[in-house]
Amino acid sequence: MTALVTRLFGLDGAVALVTGSSAGIGFALAKGLAGAGARVVVNGRTAETVAKAAAELRAEGGQVFESVFDVTDGDAAAEAVAGIERDFGPIQVLVNNAGIQRRGALEDYSQDTWRELMRANLDSVFYVAQPVAKRMIARKRGSIVNVASVQSELARLNIAPYTASKGGVKMLTKGMATDWGRHGLRVNALAPGYFRTELNKALVEDEKFSAWLAQRTPMGRWGDVEELVGAAIFLASDASSFVNGHILYVDGGITACL
Numbered sequence: 548m549t550a551l552v553t554r555l556f557g558l559d560g561a562v563a564l565v566t567g568s569s570a571g572i573g574f575a576l577a578k579g580l581a582g583a584g585a586r587v588v589v590n591g592r593t594a595e596t597v598a599k600a601a602a603e604l605r606a607e608g609g610q611v612f613e614s615v616f617d618v619t620d621g622d623a624a625a626e627a628v629a630g631i632e633r634d635f636g637p638i639q640v641l642v643n644n645a646g647i648q649r650r651g652a653l654e655d656y657s658q659d660t661w662r663e664l665m666r667a668n669l670d671s672v673f674y675v676a677q678p679v680a681k682r683m684i685a686r687k688r689g690s691i692v693n694v695a696s697v698q699s700e701l702a703r704l705n706i707a708p709y710t711a712s713k714g715g716v717k718m719l720t721k722g723m724a725t726d727w728g729r730h731g732l733r734v735n736a737l738a739p740g741y742f743r744t745e746l747n748k749a750l751v752e753d754e755k756f757s758a759w760l761a762q763r764t765p766m767g768r769w770g771d772v773e774e775l776v777g778a779a780i781f782l783a784s785d786a787s788s789f790v791n792g793h794i795l796y797v798d799g800g801i802t803a804c805l
Contacts, residue, residue, distance in 0.1 A: 555786040559584035562636045563783065564628075566618050566675055567645030569596040571744040572694065572772050576642055579776030580783060581609035585640060588612045588631055618645045618671035628678040637686060640783045641679045642737075643672045644694045646712075648746050653707040661708050668712035672719055676734075680727055687731035692782045693720045695738040697798050713738075717794055724792030733791045735782045740798025742770040765800030 558580060568577040569591035581587045581604055589604065591597040594615045601611045612635040616627040631638060647667040649660050672693050683689030698710040699717040716736060723734040741760055743751050750756050751769065761767045778797050781787050796802050 556784045561585045561639040563640035564588040565642040566590045569600040573644040575772035576779045583780050586610040590614050592617050619666040621674040624674040625678040640690050642692045650705045669715040684730040689732045691734040693736045695736040697740045721792045728791050736794045738796045740801050
């Protein structure tokens with residue numbers, strides 16, 4: 548890399564916490580940030596899966612710290628953030644990636660499932676970002692990347708609660724950017740389209756849906772999780788030093804057309 552590219556996109560030594568990073572998109576983002584030089588904190592609720600993901604990243608030369616906590620528990624998140632800063636260093640990049648999908652007809656959707664989904668997809672963004680931001684504010688710098696979705700803009704049958712949660716992530720991102728920008732923080736969202744992940748396994752294996760998606764997406768295919776990495780590095784690094792409150796769709800063009 549040229550000196551300019553290294554200066555803009557390099558994350559050498561930056562501590563980056565990626566929630567829900569033991570698998571799927573979160574793991575791909577953690578791997579990409581580690582490849583850009585970040586010291587990555589792998590997070591999940593299960594110690595075994597976190598340790599496995601961390602070991603894989605270390606085997607590829609990454610500097611990795613493990614933090615097992617439930618992002619839907621605000622007290623646990625605050626305690627974990629304090630522990631990371633104490634034991635690994637100041638968090639300079641936060642990627643709020645953890646989330647779940649619970650499909651179902653809205654007229655039959657249970658209140659318990661609604662609350663479970665909102666806690667995982669929306670509440671967790673606030674629970675983790677708040678203690679991180681307090682420390683970033685004191686240091687007058689930091690980048691927060693919330694993982695939104697094409698469903699922040701578009702609805703689809705039987706996922707109305709998910710759509711509501713990701714719409715909330717979009718607007719919470721804008722609110723965080725508005726409140727915290729004056730303190731030197733940048734808060735943006737990475738919004739994936741349809742990617743081949745465990746979360747979408749049933750859809751990937753559904754030939755009818757995959758054919759529909761290929762027709763609906765200008766690029767004519769599912770995305771591969773590695774294709775999110777460049778956008779994440781951009782939002783995390785100084786390359787986006789004056790980008791704040793932006794929702795970056797990485798979706799093959801699906802939100803650009805009818």
